[in-house]
Structure formats: C-alpha cells, structure tokens
Amino acid sequence: MRLTSEEKEAIEVVDFGLNILEEVGAQIVVYVNTGRVCAKEIVLFPNQTCAEHRHPPFDGTPGKEETFRCRRGSVELWVDGELITLQPGEQFTIPPDTLHWFQAGDDGAVVSEFSTKSRDASDVFSDPRIVR
C-alpha cells in the first residue's frame, strides 16, 4: 500500500471513544470521499473489532452501501446476525441501513472499502457509549 505523505498524516485512528483501541477500533485511510463515491483502506490489529453499526438513510438516499474486500489477513464480518468470513481476494457487499460489525483474525487484516458517500457522524452504533 503506497500512501502520500498527506495521507499518512491523515490516517484516522478510531477508538469510538471507548479507549480500548487494541480491542475495539480501526485505523483508516480515506482515499476519496466525494458526494457520490468513497474508497478507504481499513487496517485492523489482530482480533481488533469494529463495533456494530448501521448507515441510515439520508437526503433521500437509502444510506451508505459498502463493499468490503479483504486484501491481507482475514476478517469475520457479521451482517444482520450472519457470519461471512473473508480471506484475501474475497468480498461482500453490505446493503444500506443494515447492522454489521467485523473482527480481524489472528494476523490482523487489511480491508478495502468501496462505498457511496461516507458521513461518519450519521452512523448509528448499537453501543450507546460510542461516539464516532
């Protein structure tokens, strides 16, 4: 993965306000996020979990649609209570407004996310303690 120096400085370290980053969190590089399209890399530590959330409708759209493509390591993705395990080269598309969470395997994970526009502040988390 090659990043510009601006991108390296802009890596988001997300701990969801829980302060247990190594267990619950994610490290994110946003490549592009226009009004229509977003692409990110999500890097997860071994067994690190991204907390359950959904992307609700906004502005007359059905909400953010995300395709997760595993690039390295492995990831267990739970979508509406169903488990999808992704190995490198495997992917899954999460419909808008659908609860999901995911956890890296023992070797961590690198996951590409291809989606409609990201509006992180609109995300709805199941854990009421979480602030995004």
Add this chain to the structure above:
Amino acid sequence: MRLTSEEKEAIEVVDFGLNILEEVGAQIVVYVNTGRVCAKEIVLFPNQTCAEHRHPPFDGTPGKEETFRCRRGSVELWVDGELITLQPGEQFTIPPDTLHWFQAGDDGAVVSEFSTKSRDASDVFSDPRIVR
C-alpha cells in the same frame, strides 16, 4: 493483488475493436458494480493506451465519476487536454462527462478505479472506429 478463480476467469481484455491490444487496450478486473458504486483494477502493459472517451449523463445523473489511483508503475492521464502524471499512491478524480485518456509508463501500470456505476456501453469514444 489477490483474485478469486471466478474473477480470474472474468478478467476483461479490452481492445476497443481496434485489434492492436498491446498499443491500445486495457486489462480490467471488476470487483463490484452495483447500481451506486463500482470498483475495478485496471492493468496496463508498458506504454499501453486507453483510448479517449467520456461518460455521459444517464437516468438523471451527471454521468460516471471516476477516481484513478495508481498502485504500481506509472500512468499519464490526460483530462480535458491537461496532463496529470500519477505515481504509486497518487490519484486524480475525473468529473463526469469529461474527455480523458491515459497511457502507462515504460513499466506498465496497475490503477485502481473507484467510481459510480459503470455502464460501459454508454461510453462515448472520440475515435469513431471504437466499439466498447
């Protein structure tokens, strides 16, 4: 780049009907192409050119918007007559309905494309001999 066996079988070799693939063409893996989002990898041979085209409006949208991110090699991207050179880790977003073409450098190129929905049959090429 890790691909599933289905993806390997579905690699598109595009010669635009010109039958000079090594000079004008592209090799494309489509990861996802939903009604809202598309992601591809485009692999170019050394100095291979993707012919000039634009993505016109359709269905009340302004047309396809594309972000090209260079992953390996290098690519010269011409957008509305302006040259943008991309090295690994660099990217550029092409507005909808804007003429563009691109050519790999001497070592070829791997370019990720993040975009709105692809409708290749709607693309408008400057060379009237081209069939996509």
